Amino acid sequence: MKPLHIAIAGNIGSGKTTLTTLLSKHYGWIPNYEKVDDNPYLVDFYNDMERWSFNLQIYFLNNRFQQIVDIRKSETTVIQDRTIYEDATIFAPNLFDMGLMNKRDFDNYTTLFNLMTSLIGPPDLLIYLKASVPKLVSQIQKRGRAYEHSIRIDYLTRLNERYDSWIGGYTLGPLLIVDVDNMNFYENKSDLSTIVDRIESKLNGIF
Numbered sequence: 001m002k003p004l005h006i007a008i009a010g011n012i013g014s015g016k017t018t019l020t021t022l023l024s025k026h027y028g029w030i031p032n033y034e035k036v037d038d039n040p041y042l043v044d045f046y047n048d049m050e051r052w053s054f055n056l057q058i059y060f061l062n063n064r065f066q067q068i069v070d071i072r073k074s075e076t077t078v079i080q081d082r083t084i085y086e087d088a089t090i091f092a093p094n095l096f097d098m099g100l101m102n103k104r105d106f107d108n109y110t111t112l113f114n115l116m117t118s119l120i121g122p123p124d125l126l127i128y129l130k131a132s133v134p135k136l137v138s139q140i141q142k143r144g145r146a147y148e149h150s151i152r153i154d155y156l157t158r159l160n161e162r163y164d165s166w167i168g169g170y171t172l173g174p175l176l177i178v179d180v181d182n183m184n185f186y187e188n189k190s191d192l193s194t195i196v197d198r199i200e201s202k203l204n205g206i207f
Helices: 016-027 042-047 049-073 084-097 103-117 133-143 153-168 189-206
Strands: 005-010 030-032 078-081 125-130 175-179
Touching: 005 016, 005 049, 005 153, 016 030, 016 078, 016 125, 016 189, 030 049, 042 049, 049 078, 049 084, 049 103, 084 103, 084 153, 125 153, 125 189, 133 153, 175 189
Parallel strands: 005 078, 005 125, 030 078, 125 175
Antiparallel strands: none
């Protein structure tokens, strides 16, 4: 079996990191996590989005491009927590539309993204965790990261709308949509088994 690039997409608080960990343990895949705790811009960004939006997005773009380069060299299947596409189709345009990133910076960012994605391929399977805003808020509060306390409801709502639009038009490869509103795959083994069964069906289609 050839090594695969599996990626999990979803809004803030949708459960990406948790599912990445659970699936990596179940399958023996290598987990590739989004840099959060050691991100040098994240706290500043949530305190002053307009000042730090470009810096944060460039940091994520650079980091995720390096991740994909490493994933493509891997001899073992890797499961990635969030994709490079979310940065450029969800977060950066949202910041631009909210007036939190100026046009010069947004155009610069977009040009760099287009160059990077011309050099890499999409994931072999994209798993999208679809969640309502109340579910996201509940999950964010539960994990208790101090810098996330200032995240606004309208910000999450805008992101969710962009996620729905992006996933609705996603054609880069196989896609699995998991509605997590009525799931607790961390504590409920049957919920996790349901997701695993659906992944198996998708993987069988890939091979």
